[in-house]
Structures are given as structure tokens and as C-alpha cells.
Amino acid sequence: MTQLSYDNTFEGLLTAVFEIYEYKYPSPNISKHDDTQQNLFADILVVSTNVSKADRVVKKLQTQMGSDGLRCLIWAFLSEKIGVENIIFNVINYAVQNPTVNIMKDFSNDSVLQISQLTKNVGREKHRMEAFIRFEQLKDGIYFAKIDPDFDVLTLLIKHFKNRYQDQKWIIYDLRRKYGVYYDLNEVEIITMDLDLKSLDDKSNQVFSDTEIDYQKLWWEYFDHTNIKERKNTKLHIQHVPKRYWKYLTEKKMF
Helix, strand or coil: CEEEEECCCHHHHHHHHHHHHHHCCCCEEEEECCCCCCCCCCEEEECCCCHHHHHHHHHHHHHHHHHHHHHHHHHHHCCCCCCHHHHHHHHHHHHHHCCCCCHHHCCCCHHHHHHHHHHHHHHHHHHHHHHHCCCEEECCCCEEEEECCCCCCHHHHHHHHHHHCCCCCEEEEECCCCEEEEECCCCEEEECCCCCHHHHHCCCCCCECCCHHHHHHHHHHHHHHHCCHHHCCHHHHHHHCCHHHHHHCHHHCCC
């Protein structure tokens, strides 16, 4: 077995795929640099990300699988499922072996089926993040939202929020993966920052603008007063808004 280790990026994964074909590695297995499950008895080859090689793989995949097929591979990669790299490679290899067939519709292939399922899971999480994210205005006027999604969907949210909040500066920060996206009214950039989570949860401090807490209280009171207790259906509510998303919702906070 040949063990290829890459740098956790999609470009790094595609570089590894390119080199498997370039050097004809036997029985390849792809894993992240920090993967503790690497085979101790395999020859470990560290792959250096090469954008040119990755781009060549992308062009090949677009030709054989189309843009939608490539999107499925990217979204499956963002699921962070253990071993997803080899599932993706299996699908790519299947496509290479069947250049005239739309292999993404062949759910009899286990790897294709897994990619389809992962894509749906990531898409569902993306949709819920778009619906449940709540911004809070900081002292400097920037709107800030913290998230902790099951999958690495942050970059998939950029287009939605950039279109929706074009006239506001905002930051969405992934607490689990420790990076965020910042929109400055013109461009969006990836950022990292040291966060004091206690200060962000403490509504009495000076991190937030003078009016932010007042607006949150007004929204909570509106939600409370419009709620008809006699028609409360907790089971249905949880079905539409799972409890793990309540931490994002202003109307679920108790003041």
C-alpha cells in the first residue's frame, strides 16, 4: 500500500490524486497530515500542494463529470468524514474508467452513493445555517455571528450573506474550526482571530453596540407575546428547528 499524506485542503487532495496517476502508485490510500489512523506499515509520501496539478484535475473532472459532479465532490470533502478522501478518489477513478458514462447517477456504486449522501447532508447543513445564523452588532459597527456547524460549510455561506447584506460589514466565525469570513463592503476574506468566548456571551460588557441588547430584548418579547401557548407543539417545532440550532436564535435567549 502507498500512503499519500496531504495538507487538509481540497487542492492538496487533488494534487495527491494527480500524483497517483502520474507515478502509478499501487494500492493508494490518501489521508490528512494529522490523521492518526495512517497505516504504520505503508510507505508514507508527503504530498506538496501544487495548484497547477490540482487545476488540471479540476478541468478533467469538469469534462467528465460536469460542474455539478465536481460540486458534489467538493461538498462531500467538506463533510470531513473520516476516509472521505478515498471515497472521492474511488469516484474519480470510476469516472476515468468510464469516460462516456454519467457515473454520478450510478448509485449501484457504493462510493458514488456515499458521495451523494454526504452532499445531501452538507447541503442540508448549509441551508440551516443560512436560516438560523443571527448577527450581533459589535461596538465598532461590525455585525458578528458565531457558528459551530457539523460540517465545514462556512465558505458555502459566503454568496448567500454577501448578497443579502451588501451594505453591512460582517464576520461569520466557525468556533470549531477556528476560522472565519469577513466582508468589508467590497470583498470577502478568510480570517483567523483570538476570540474571548466568555465576553461574547456576556451581554453586559462593552463588546456589543449600545442598542444591540435592546433590539434583542425587543425581538424576544415580540416572539414571546406572539406565541400562542395553547397551540404549542414542541414535537413539530423541534422537527423544523432542531435543538442544536437554538443557540443561534435570539428568540431562544432568556433575558
